[in-house]
Amino acid sequence: MRIIDLLVSGLTLGAIYALVALGFHLVYRMTGVLDFAQGDKVIIGGLLGLTLVRQGLDTILLVALLVLIAGLLLGIAYDALVILPTQNNGHIATIAATVGIMLVFANGGHLIWGPDGKPFPPVHRGVLEIGEMRIGYQDLLIWVVVIGVAIGLALLLGRSRVGRGMVAAATDPLAAQAVGINVSRMRAIAFALAFGLAALAGVLVAPITLAGGTLGTALTLKGFTGAVLGGLASTRGVIVGAVLLGVIESELAAVIPNSYVDPIVLIALIIVLLVMPNGLFGLRRQRLA
Amino acid sequence: MRAAMRRHAAIAVMTALAVTVTACGSSDSDTSDGSGDTYTIGVVNSTTGALGAVGQQEAKGMQLAVEEINAAGGVKGRKLKLEEVDDQGSVNLTTAGFKKLATETKVPIVLGPGISANAKAVAPLADQYGVTQILLVAQPEVANGTKHVFEVPLPGKANSEAMVNYAKEQGAKSAAIIWANNPYGQAGNTDVTNAAKAAGIDIVNSEGFDPGKFDFTAQAGKAAAADPDAIFLYGAGGSSDALVLKNVAATGYEGLIIGDLAYSSDFIPETAGGNAADKVVSLTAVDYGNPDEKTKKFLDAYKAKFGEAPSVLSTYAYVSVQLTAAAIEKAPEYTGEELSKAIESLNFESIVGKLAYTPEWRGGPNADAFKPVTFKNGEYAVPNQG
Structure with missing residues (x-):
C-alpha cells in the first residue's frame, strides 16, 4: 500500500519537476540560453493566480487561462528587459542575468505577497480510487498537462516551421538571419512560451506546493537536475529525467533518512553524467545519429 | 564544444549561487537616545530573505505594542519609536546592524534577532557595547551568563517537555x-x-x-x-x-x-x-483556546489591526516591547546598564508567563507555561x- 502511495506522490513530484524542466528545455532548444529563473516564474504564476482568486474569481480554469496570458506577456517583457540587454555579451552574461532575476523574483514575491506559502484551491477536489491506489484529481491533471505540453513541444520543435526557425536561430543566428528568419522575434516567442508555461504550471501545482513561499530556487535546481539527467536537448529525455528524479526521491525517502536523499540523488546524477555526458536520452540520440 | 562550454558555464553559475551569500545594506536614520520627546528602541530583525516570515511576524507584534503604549500616553510622557534594521537572515548583517544601532544611532536597547544563529553571533556584542538586548530566540544558553542579554520566548526544551x-x-x-x-x-x-x-x-x-x-x-x-x-x-x-x-x-x-x-x-x-x-x-505559549482577559484583549487588537491571529512569534515580539516599556519606566536613566538592572528586577507578568530573570537565568518561562x-x-x- 505504501509503495503505491509513494509511487503516486513520486509521479506527481516528478511531473512538477517536469513542468520546470520543460521550461529549461524550451528556452535552451530555442535560444541556447539556460534560464535559471524558471522555478521562480512558476512561483510568480501561482501568486498571480492567488491574487485573482482573492479578487473573487473562483473558476480555476479561467484563472489558469488568465495567468497563462499574463505569463506570455511577462515573457515578452522578460526578453526585452533581461535577455536582450545582455545577449550581446555572450551566454555567460545572459545566464548570470537569469540568476539575478531569479533573486529579484523570489524577494519581490516575498515583499508583495509575503514570504510564506498560501493555500490555493484545486481545479477539482477529491481523489480517484483504483483498488488500493488513491490519486488526487489535481495530481491527474498535472500528469495530463505534462504529457500534453511535452507532445506540443515535440511537435513545435520538430515538425512546425516556426519551431524549426527557432532552433535554427539558436544554432546559428547569423545563418538564420541570412535566410530571412527574424531571430529577435523567435527569441521573444521562446521566452514568452517559457514564461507562459511556467505561469500555468504555477496555478496547477499551487494546490499541492502552496502558492508562493521559498520553493522557487528548489524547483529550479530540481527541474534543472531532471532536465540534465534526461538530456537537456531532448523533450522526451527531459520528461523521463524529471519524472525519474521525482519517483526515486520519493521511494528513497521511504527507506533512508530524508537528509540523505538529495546528496545521494545528486551524486548519482554526477555518476550518470560521467558515463553519459549528454544525459540518458542525449547519448541515445548521438548513437542513433 | 559550444554546448560543453555552456554546460560548464551553467555549472559555474549554479556553484557560485550555492556558495554565495548575498548581502547589502540596512535602513536606519534617527540618532535619538531618549532625550527629547521619544525613546528610540533598536530592532534587529529578518523581514526579508528565506526567513522573512519570522521577522515579519515579529515586526507586527512590535508595531502593535508600540502603538498601544503610545496611544496610552507613552512612557514617562515620551513616545516609543522603533529603529529597525533588516538583517535579511544574514549573520554578517545582524552584527553589522547591531553595531550601527549601538554606535551610530546610539540606542541603549536592541530587540531581536529571532533566529538562533544570528542571536548567537550578536549576543556577545551586547556586553561589549553596554547595550541591553532582548532576544526572540528560545535558547536560554545564548543569554545565560551575559550581563545585558535577556530572552522572552519560552525555551524550546521546555516546549519539548x-x-x-x-x-x-x-x-x-x-x-x-x-x-x-x-x-x-x-x-x-x-x-x-x-x-x-x-x-x-x-x-x-x-x-x-x-x-x-x-x-x-x-x-x-x-x-x-x-x-x-x-x-x-x-x-x-x-x-x-x-x-x-x-x-x-x-x-x-x-x-x-x-x-x-x-x-x-x-x-x-x-x-x-x-x-x-x-x-x-x-x-x-499563547492560550488561544481559553484566553484570559489580557490575552483576549491582545488577540482581538491584533486581529483588528492585521486581519489574522497573532503567531507565537508575534506575541513574543509584542511582549518584548512591553517589557522594554516597563524597564524604561523603572530605570532612573535611559542607558543599557540601568535598563538591564530594571529588567532583572521586574519579575514581569506577561501574556506568555512570568519573565523572572536572575544573573544566571536569562530564558523565558518554563514548561508549565505551555497551554x-x-x-x-x-x-x-x-x-x-x-
Whole structure:
C-alpha cells in the first residue's frame, strides 16, 4: 500500500519537476540560453493566480487561462528587459542575468505577497480510487498537462516551421538571419512560451506546493537536475529525467533518512553524467545519429 | 564544444549561487537616545530573505505594542519609536546592524534577532557595547551568563517537555517524531527524545523533513507505519509544517498528534485542511483556546489591526516591547546598564508567563507555561482532555 502511495506522490513530484524542466528545455532548444529563473516564474504564476482568486474569481480554469496570458506577456517583457540587454555579451552574461532575476523574483514575491506559502484551491477536489491506489484529481491533471505540453513541444520543435526557425536561430543566428528568419522575434516567442508555461504550471501545482513561499530556487535546481539527467536537448529525455528524479526521491525517502536523499540523488546524477555526458536520452540520440 | 562550454558555464553559475551569500545594506536614520520627546528602541530583525516570515511576524507584534503604549500616553510622557534594521537572515548583517544601532544611532536597547544563529553571533556584542538586548530566540544558553542579554520566548526544551508531558497524560507509551531539519527542529528532536526517554515513552521512529520541500508522504508513512500511540511534530514555523500534518492525517493515522508551538499558527486549518487541523494538539505559549482577559484583549487588537491571529512569534515580539516599556519606566536613566538592572528586577507578568530573570537565568518561562490548543471548524479550541 505504501509503495503505491509513494509511487503516486513520486509521479506527481516528478511531473512538477517536469513542468520546470520543460521550461529549461524550451528556452535552451530555442535560444541556447539556460534560464535559471524558471522555478521562480512558476512561483510568480501561482501568486498571480492567488491574487485573482482573492479578487473573487473562483473558476480555476479561467484563472489558469488568465495567468497563462499574463505569463506570455511577462515573457515578452522578460526578453526585452533581461535577455536582450545582455545577449550581446555572450551566454555567460545572459545566464548570470537569469540568476539575478531569479533573486529579484523570489524577494519581490516575498515583499508583495509575503514570504510564506498560501493555500490555493484545486481545479477539482477529491481523489480517484483504483483498488488500493488513491490519486488526487489535481495530481491527474498535472500528469495530463505534462504529457500534453511535452507532445506540443515535440511537435513545435520538430515538425512546425516556426519551431524549426527557432532552433535554427539558436544554432546559428547569423545563418538564420541570412535566410530571412527574424531571430529577435523567435527569441521573444521562446521566452514568452517559457514564461507562459511556467505561469500555468504555477496555478496547477499551487494546490499541492502552496502558492508562493521559498520553493522557487528548489524547483529550479530540481527541474534543472531532471532536465540534465534526461538530456537537456531532448523533450522526451527531459520528461523521463524529471519524472525519474521525482519517483526515486520519493521511494528513497521511504527507506533512508530524508537528509540523505538529495546528496545521494545528486551524486548519482554526477555518476550518470560521467558515463553519459549528454544525459540518458542525449547519448541515445548521438548513437542513433 | 559550444554546448560543453555552456554546460560548464551553467555549472559555474549554479556553484557560485550555492556558495554565495548575498548581502547589502540596512535602513536606519534617527540618532535619538531618549532625550527629547521619544525613546528610540533598536530592532534587529529578518523581514526579508528565506526567513522573512519570522521577522515579519515579529515586526507586527512590535508595531502593535508600540502603538498601544503610545496611544496610552507613552512612557514617562515620551513616545516609543522603533529603529529597525533588516538583517535579511544574514549573520554578517545582524552584527553589522547591531553595531550601527549601538554606535551610530546610539540606542541603549536592541530587540531581536529571532533566529538562533544570528542571536548567537550578536549576543556577545551586547556586553561589549553596554547595550541591553532582548532576544526572540528560545535558547536560554545564548543569554545565560551575559550581563545585558535577556530572552522572552519560552525555551524550546521546555516546549519539548510540555509535549511529552501531554502525551504521557493521555496514556501514550510509544511515539514517533517528525522534525524540521533545521537547527530549531534538530534541537526539538533531541529534546523530545530525551524527555520521552525520561518519561518512559518509547520512540519508535524519528524522521527529519526539509522545510524547503512540499511532499512529506514518505516521512508521514514511516511514522504511521510504526503504529505509535503518539506522533510528535516539531515544525519549522512555516507553511511546510501544515503540509507535514496534512500528510500524517492522510495516512489515516488515528493516534495522538502532538505539535510544538508552531502548530498553533492560525494558517494551519486552511493549509493542512480542517480534518487534519482538528487532530493536532499544539503545546503553545499563547492560550488561544481559553484566553484570559489580557490575552483576549491582545488577540482581538491584533486581529483588528492585521486581519489574522497573532503567531507565537508575534506575541513574543509584542511582549518584548512591553517589557522594554516597563524597564524604561523603572530605570532612573535611559542607558543599557540601568535598563538591564530594571529588567532583572521586574519579575514581569506577561501574556506568555512570568519573565523572572536572575544573573544566571536569562530564558523565558518554563514548561508549565505551555497551554494545549487545537482547532475545531477552523477556530482555536481547547482539546478534549480525554
